[in-house]
Amino acid sequence: MATTLNSGFTMPIIGLGVWRMESQQVKDLILNAIKIGYRHFDCAAKYKNEEEVGEALKEAFTSGLVKREDLFITTKLWNSDHGHVVEACKDSLRKLQLDYLDLYLVHFPVPTRHTAIGKTASVLGEDGVLDIDTTISLETTWRAMEDLVSMGLVRSIGISNYGVIMVRDCLAYSKIKPAVNQIETHPYFQRDSLVKFCQKHGVCVTAHTPLGGAAANTELFGTVSCLDDQLLKGLAGKYKRTAAQIALRWGIQRKTVVIPKSSKWERLKENFQVFDFELSKEDMELIGNLDKKYRTNQPAKFWGIDIYG
Secondary structure, three states: OEEEEEOOOEEOOEOEEEEOOOOHHHHHHHHHHHOOOOOOEOHHHHHHHHHHHHHHHHHHHHOOOOHHHHHHEEEEEEEHHHHHHHHHHHHHHHHHHOOOOOEEEEEEOOOOOOOOOOOOOEEEOOOOOEEEEEOOOOOHHHHHHHHHHHHOOOEEEEEOOOHHHHHHHHHHHOOOOEEEEEEOOOOOOHHEEEEEEEEHOOEEEOOOOOOOOOOOOOOOOOOOOHHOOOOHHHHHHHOOOOOHHHHHHHHOOOEEEEOOOOOHHHHHHHOOOOOOEEEEEEEEEHOOOOOOOOOOOHHHHHHHHOOOO
16 A cells, blocks of 8 residues: 655555645544545645644644654645745644655746745736746756755655656756656546656656546536546446546556545545455556546646646
């Protein structure tokens, strides 16, 4: 149930993402998830709920539910803090009430105008386009990320939403290689070349949208979920599972880490129950043929520019 990163640390292959998790729900959801068996929690400064996650973790530790070393906690550097990496990391640690992070990621390869630590703004210019800071290189950001490791604030560092060429560049200039590349990937957006490239070079791939965004991305971006696909529904019937469990199992068998998000107790349990069955090679190939190159997470809606363009 865990994979060993190139940093030497292990990361559970299924985790719980806390994006769009309502503040008042966070504590109960995280404590319940720990009771179910989750040991990996994926956070970000941009999600605006690090303080609530920190309260939940504090209770989990003080009550004896788990020890700090039992959990794997990830959070991320927001775009507006690329020039203030150490300060941003310390701010996240303070909110999470932790002494160290298991994994700290560059959320997007897009440095933007700085506002204030922890504010995670996405400032637009007068033209309505994201105000990208062209004076900060991604190599400069990565050097500061490496400093976090030497300072003992972070055990592993990584990247998120990086394509093949950006991963290649990071590998070229890094002294500490990125342990993880967290990307959107699911049956409708498989990104096989990127996944293979990362894995070939020892970079673990984490799927931050392993269910294709489901209702959350349909609501926010107007996109379509792969969970309604007839093939996945048919395989769900064959294996006596749900379409979500089929999608997660497919992701795991691709050797990617999956971090589905859910705010419902039943779904938390369901998403974790994917270790007692295996998809056949033939069924893996069938799902492999579903790829539509269909991105469901579309920040261009808010930024006035397609950063993947």
